[in-house]
Amino acid sequence: MSPSAGSLIWISCRPLIRLAAGVASGFFITRADIFPLVAAQGAGQIALNITLPCLLFSKIVPAFTTDNIKALGPLVLIAVLYEALGLAFAWITKRFFWVPHRFRYGILIAGGWGNVGDLPTAVILSITGSAPFLGASDQNLSVAYISVFLLVFTITLFPCGFHRWLAWDFVGPDVEPEAMQAKVKGQRQRLFRFLLKERQGPPLPNYDDPPTDEEKTTPPVSPQLPVRTSEIYTQDDTTTVITSPNDTTKPLSTSSQAPSPHAQEADSAFPQPPLPRSSPATHTRPGSCSHYTRLLFAHARSFVKGLFNPICATIYVALPISLVPQLKALFIEVPGVHMPPAPDGQPPLAFIQDIATFIGAASIPIGLICLGSSLARLSIPLNQWRKLPIGAITSLAIAKMILTPILGVLICRGLANAGVLFKDDKVLLFVCMFFSCLPTATTQVYLTQVYSGTGSAEHLTPFLIPQYIIMFFSMTALNAYAIQAIF
Structure with missing residues (x-):
């Protein structure tokens, strides 16, 4: 029996109230100057390096089985489709509305990569923890499905190198x-x-x-970098940028805005993005076969390193454990598998599962507080609103928070009718629909601040604020519709 209209509204609103409370806590303690930047940075690093991996491990091990692992492929497909759809909307926005020159590639990242971490985890855990879902079992399964979106987000943005687009914004003179x-x-x-x-x-x-564009003005010459530690890529057809994969240089200006706390989570969990440097074209002229060999090795090393951040490594370990009954029985009880118990009658490694569950419970509150703290540090002077690209800001916000959810629902229903998504897996359908309604990832704030060289993300800020405001309305409507359609 489908829930009533009143029940749907309450079920959809309740997790957002909890979400708003967590975000507001971080916002107000930051505004009150009792949650300084250094504390927020530490909390963000704890969230991505400790608590979130523990949460994923504690949920993936009991959730995935040989029966539902077949959902892995459709989840990857949906995640890639949503990123491609966001990129398409951002590209269209860029073509029809003017975008600041220092944000001409950043808008593509803002459109393609959403906030797939603590925000959807908080809401989905709340919804799947009560009727019409099945409680704890559906909660575990939902987090396991969320981990696939996290994996796709991390691999596409970092090892695949799309984060370098943000560096291209700061190459050459401004326009x-x-x-x-x-x-x-x-x-x-x-x-x-x-x-x-x-x-x-x-x-x-x-x-x-x-x-005044790069094609007419020669970029400033910077000191030559050692080729053996460099990654080389070309921006447009005229400018070559060399970045070092080991370069962890932070913004140099001490008077500029410092990196936001929530986005600072990427500091240690993801590969450190280097600051962009302009370089003469002669730096990339091949001298010998060993030149290309060194470049290939540098790219391969950077790619492999990006595949083994704490989140990805946790998923790599947890998935095989969840699929091999004998390994799974070491952590939790598995029907049909006999495993000698520990002295307390629990499986031998149940204490590891208990530790992961205990520490992972702190992931969502810390993440939401850091998100609120990050938003509290974003500010736009009132006298600058008239100078902003209102058309692009409005277009991207509508595309990500209204059009994409509509298309996401249609895509999920179409794939379900085609047999790609499994209609009997209600958690899978809900998670896939929900991830179509996510605002831009706040991780981009940190990356932009690092690449800018000044510690500021002035052009990104006005694009974020409207999305997070619209999110509370569009997400409520999407949750209500998804539950009604699924049940």
């Missing part, structure tokens, strides 16, 4: 907003003319290449 607006205006006019087939009109001015 004035007026030039960017003229460029986008010209693109819109040509597109509309093409769509309307008005090819007989006079040619429009070429705004594609503003006179």
